[in-house]
Amino acid sequence: MSDHAYNFAYLDEQTKRMIRRAILKGIAVPGYQVPFASREMPMPYGWGTGGVQVTAACLTPEDVLKVIDQGADDTTNAVSIRAFFARTAGVATTEATDQASVIQTRHRIPEAALTEGQILVYQVPIPEPLRFLEPRESETRRMHALEDYGLMHVKLYEDIARHGEIATSYAYPVKVEGRYVMDPSPIPKFDNPKLGGMAAIQLFGAGREQRIYALPPYCDVVSLDFEDHPFVASKADHACDLCGSEVSYLDEVIADDRGSRMFCCSDTDYCAGRRAAGHRGRLSPEEVA
Amino acid sequence: MMERALSILSKEKPQDGPLLQVEGLTKFYGARIGCADVSFDLWPGEVLGIVGESGSGKSTLLSCLAGHLSPDRGRVIYAGRDTVSMAEPERRMLGRTDWAFVHQNPRDGLRMGVSAGGNVGERLMAVGARNYGAIREAASDWLGRVEISPGRIDDRPRQFSGGMQQRLQIARNLVTGPKLVFMDEPTGGLDVSVQARLLDLLRGLVRDMGLAVIIVTHDLAVARLLAHRLMVMKDGRVIEAGLTDQVLDDPQAAYTQLLVSSVLQV
Numbered sequence: 190m191s192d193h194a195y196n197f198a199y200l201d202e203q204t205k206r207m208i209r210r211a212i213l214k215g216i217a218v219p220g221y222q223v224p225f226a227s228r229e230m231p232m233p234y235g236w237g238t239g240g241v242q243v244t245a246a247c248l249t250p251e252d253v254l255k256v257i258d259q260g261a262d263d264t265t266n267a268v269s270i271r272a273f274f275a276r277t278a279g280v281a282t283t284e285a286t287d288q289a290s291v292i293q294t295r296h297r298i299p300e301a302a303l304t305e306g307q308i309l310v311y312q313v314p315i316p317e318p319l320r321f322l323e324p325r326e327s328e329t330r331r332m333h334a335l336e337d338y339g340l341m342h343v344k345l346y347e348d349i350a351r352h353g354e355i356a357t358s359y360a361y362p363v364k365v366e367g368r369y370v371m372d373p374s375p376i377p378k379f380d381n382p383k384l385g386g387m388a389a390i391q392l393f394g395a396g397r398e399q400r401i402y403a404l405p406p407y408c409d410v411v412s413l414d415f416e417d418h419p420f421v422a423s424k425a426d427h428a429c430d431l432c433g434s435e436v437s438y439l440d441e442v443i444a445d446d447r448g449s450r451m452f453c454c455s456d457t458d459y460c461a462g463r464r465a466a467g468h469r470g471r472l473s474p475e476e477v478a
Numbered sequence: 479m480m481e482r483a484l485s486i487l488s489k490e491k492p493q494d495g496p497l498l499q500v501e502g503l504t505k506f507y508g509a510r511i512g513c514a515d516v517s518f519d520l521w522p523g524e525v526l527g528i529v530g531e532s533g534s535g536k537s538t539l540l541s542c543l544a545g546h547l548s549p550d551r552g553r554v555i556y557a558g559r560d561t562v563s564m565a566e567p568e569r570r571m572l573g574r575t576d577w578a579f580v581h582q583n584p585r586d587g588l589r590m591g592v593s594a595g596g597n598v599g600e601r602l603m604a605v606g607a608r609n610y611g612a613i614r615e616a617a618s619d620w621l622g623r624v625e626i627s628p629g630r631i632d633d634r635p636r637q638f639s640g641g642m643q644q645r646l647q648i649a650r651n652l653v654t655g656p657k658l659v660f661m662d663e664p665t666g667g668l669d670v671s672v673q674a675r676l677l678d679l680l681r682g683l684v685r686d687m688g689l690a691v692i693i694v695t696h697d698l699a700v701a702r703l704l705a706h707r708l709m710v711m712k713d714g715r716v717i718e719a720g721l722t723d724q725v726l727d728d729p730q731a732a733y734t735q736l737l738v739s740s741v742l743q744v
């Protein structure tokens with residue numbers, strides 16, 4: 190049941206129209222950061238107010254919403270945002286990736302391939318990929334406008350010079366449709382190959398920085414690299430200790446108070462689905478017991 | 479790969495006329511004259527010195543020529559293309575390929591947070607170089623050419639002396655093999671002995687690479703050492719121009735006579 194003290198999905202209709210215009214512009218110019226007038230939301234910026242506003246502007250009463258934080262449906266952040274929309278929009282929620290029509294995410298792309306008709310909304314802390322190299326906003330805008338991206342490779346060059354390889358492992362910069370360089374938000378670079386050619390619409394919202402950008406379905410997305418230091422989508426060299434998956438992105442977690450470690454899928458829905466289907470990992474409870 | 483990057487640099491048609499033609503170049507700051515009615519031709523491989531006292535319009539002229547300031551009147555034709563009316567992306571591309579700009583203060587021309595190798599490699603990457611090994615090799619080669627030990631390729635400019643920073647700025651500018659180099663008081667902030675070494679190095683590079691140079695200086699000794707021709711500016715206008723030795727040894731304008739004699743007394 191929706192809470193009638195609020196407008197549907199909290200934001201007023203005029204604000205949602207304004208955000209939808211920014212979203213449409215973002216889809217029309219893939220990878221381009223569209224400024225928008227970010228609203229105060231009843232939660233701190235670190236909680237993804239940009240993503241929340243984009244989600245609010247996309248939701249319809251028929252939607253089924255999934256919210257993940259680092260791949261998990263059950264963190265405080267994910268639970269709160271899900272509860273927020275259940276209350277203000279009255280939409281159904283789910284943890285199943287394939288049941289959701291809108292998925293708001295922080296720092297991950299689900300393992301299961303998304304499909305046409307789904308919308309993936311990313312929470313973005315810093316939308317400007319050139320920010321750490323060029324602090325002046327006026328200059329970074331000009332660089333985007335003129336496709337003056339030499340500096341982006343300078344950053345990768347410095348990585349290799351210092352660490353022997355491209356050490357950037359999160360928020361790994363990409364070039365979209367051969368035009369705009371884009372920060373994919375702090376997803377692990379493991380997820381980068383899923384950005385391109387995805388059937389779902391991908392929307393990125395940065396609340397504090399007041400920017401929205403987007404990737405339309407089946408968009409061309411290339412991770413920046415050098416010929417002799419090609420991009421590699423790496424993950425921990427283990428299988429999931431719970432479901433045995435060898436292809437999913439893993440989190441390393443401390444398993445007990447003696448500090449022993451285990452690896453498990455960061456995508457909790459994917460992991461649970463595999464276990465339900467009978468897959469087992471090294472430390473699956475059934476086998477330990 | 480590096481060839482592909484560099485081939486972008488040399489696609490314009492063969493040069494038979496002047497490299498740069500300047501006509502009636504004028505820039506106002508409000509009502510104040512920055513520079514006025516400046517006209518000259520610069521030929522490939524030629525070094526033109528611009529001298530004049532402080533406030534005479536030297537830097538203003540240089541900035542208009544290099545496309546950093548847009549002039550109020552006049553034309554600047556580079557290799558047959560009008561750089562005043564051309565679109566900004568095209569002008570920026572020229573700035574990364576055919577042209578180079580050496581600032582008086584290396585901090586204005588270097589990225590202080592980026593290693594020496596990254597500073598030198600930036601222009602190559604900006605025009606499409608994508609092979610790390612080749613970029614590093616070019617950077618290392620250029621550090622050697624400006625007498626910086628290639629062993630310091632991963633050091634930041636902050637760890638370099640003023641003279642080394644200036645030489646790094648020169649390497650960073652010349653790595654893409656430009657044809658025209660703008661320099662604004664390149665030896666300005668340096669000790670005399672450091673200046674002499676830098677001038678020596680510059681002279682060698684200009685000769686070996688056949689660079690055309692427009693160099694602003696108030697130091698007539700620098701002008702005499704580097705420039706084939708001189709333009710003397712006063713109140714934003716060129717009041718005398720000619721071969722360097724002619725202008726310095728037999729100045730015609732009263733102002734130039736003063737300028738030359740005041741330096742000779744030092």
Ligand SMILES: Nc1ncnc2c1ncn2[C@@H]1O[C@H](COP(=O)(O)OP(=O)(O)OP(=O)(O)O)[C@@H](O)[C@H]1O
Nearest residue numbers: 507510511512531532533534535536537538539696
């Ligand atoms: N940004 C500016 N705004 C207003 N006036 C300016 C500006 N820059 C320069 N001027 C004026 O334009 C004139 C020419 O200045 P410019 O800096 O070109 O001289 P300069 O010959 O390079 O002097 P210096 O040897 O001191 O560097 C001076 O009168 C100066 O005060």
Ligand SMILES: [Mg+2]
Nearest residue numbers: 536537538662
């Ligand atoms: Mg000056």
